[in-house]
Amino acid sequence: MTDILDLTVVIPVFNEQETLDELHTRLVAVLEKMARPYEVIMVDDGSTDGSFETLCRLNSGDSRIRVLRLARNFGQSPALYAGLSKARGRYVLIIDADLQVLPEDIPLLVAKLDEGYDAVSGWRADRKDTLFRRAASKLLNRYIAGVTGLSLHDYGCSLKGIRRELVGHMVDFSHRCRYLPVDMAMLGGRFAEVVVGHSERTRGNSKYGMLKLVRTAFDLITGITDAPLRYIGLLGWLMSFGGFAMGIKVAANRVIYGNVNQLESVVALFFFCSGVQLVASGMMCEYIGRIFIEVQRRPYFVVAEER
CATH class of the missing domain: 3.90.550.10 (Spore Coat Polysaccharide Biosynthesis Protein SpsA; Chain A)
Structure with missing residues (x-):
């Protein structure tokens, strides 16, 4: 040939x-x-x-x-x-x-x-x-x-x-x-x-x-790309701002209307924040796992036989 x-x-x-x-x-x-x-x-x-x-x-x-x-x-x-x-x-x-x-x-x-x-x-x-x-x-x-x-x-x-x-x-x-x-x-x-x-x-x-x-x-x-990590950071800032705004709203309701039951709002906020945190943690773990795989330097493939 x-x-x-x-x-x-x-x-x-x-x-x-x-x-x-x-x-x-x-x-x-x-x-x-x-x-x-x-x-x-x-x-x-x-x-x-x-x-x-x-x-x-x-x-x-x-x-x-x-x-x-x-x-x-x-x-x-x-x-x-x-x-x-x-x-x-x-x-x-x-x-x-x-x-x-x-x-x-x-x-x-x-x-x-x-x-x-x-x-x-x-x-x-x-x-x-x-x-x-x-x-x-x-x-x-x-x-x-x-x-x-x-x-x-x-x-x-x-x-x-x-x-x-x-x-x-x-x-x-x-x-x-x-x-x-x-x-x-x-x-x-x-x-x-x-x-x-x-x-x-x-x-x-x-x-x-x-x-x-x-x-x-x-x-x-x-x-x-590391873009997902940056998006998670942006989402964290948005959530922090949203949580702060919701906290002000709850405090204002208590001052204006008295001790109103806000349990449902608090529980919903808790689960939302927890879910986002878990997603963010999972994404970061994925990147950390990739670093672990890279530093092991295992061969990408091994050719056992060639004809």
Whole structure:
């Protein structure tokens, strides 16, 4: 295989054995039609369903398919970065293995990179997801855009294209809370967005249930900025002012109307203040926990085998 490659496609894989053969067939057909030197890096993230064995079979029949096996299930982001660290292509394309985004749309991203853009993100304009997922995605897109200053319609789309120079900077990051679209945006450069297709999952099960989606959202909120801490401080000042004003009102009522029973108001205020304090404490504990994780300096991923 030549060391001078135009394209590297990185695919994180976790228990996607049912889709891998079709993914390989469709992906190779697209890449062959583009007639550009390429490699495909498939990263097995601790699968337990036979995905790794399928990847090894694909590798044995096609030398352009490279396979990495992580020592355990590290998560989607570490698997992505493991693949990025091995990429040799001038352009690096990223796609999930579940076939919900279409390999046939890869040429759209490559065309934008050829125009001189540093990174390209897919935009699932017609998403085949639940209303909850679409609404949550829209809120997170707005939040990330506010933090990074880069407005994209669909930060969460797994189909992305990045120039090798940008990838080189990204793999040098040392922080543990990595979210690839945010890391791309933080580095700056020229970004483009292209509308891509999206289909319903027909094989296998989604790896993002409700609890994992909530966890991912919370990681994003606390992992890319300290703004929530500042908002908590502002809320504390507002609550202090509100409590002071309410105290004056209660005192005035007692002076004007006598000893009026204010138990309900006091109890409501107590529970409101206690709730906000608990939320604030939880948020600060989350940041402290992140500091604890960072200072441990555990490896972000461990490649157990490479083929």
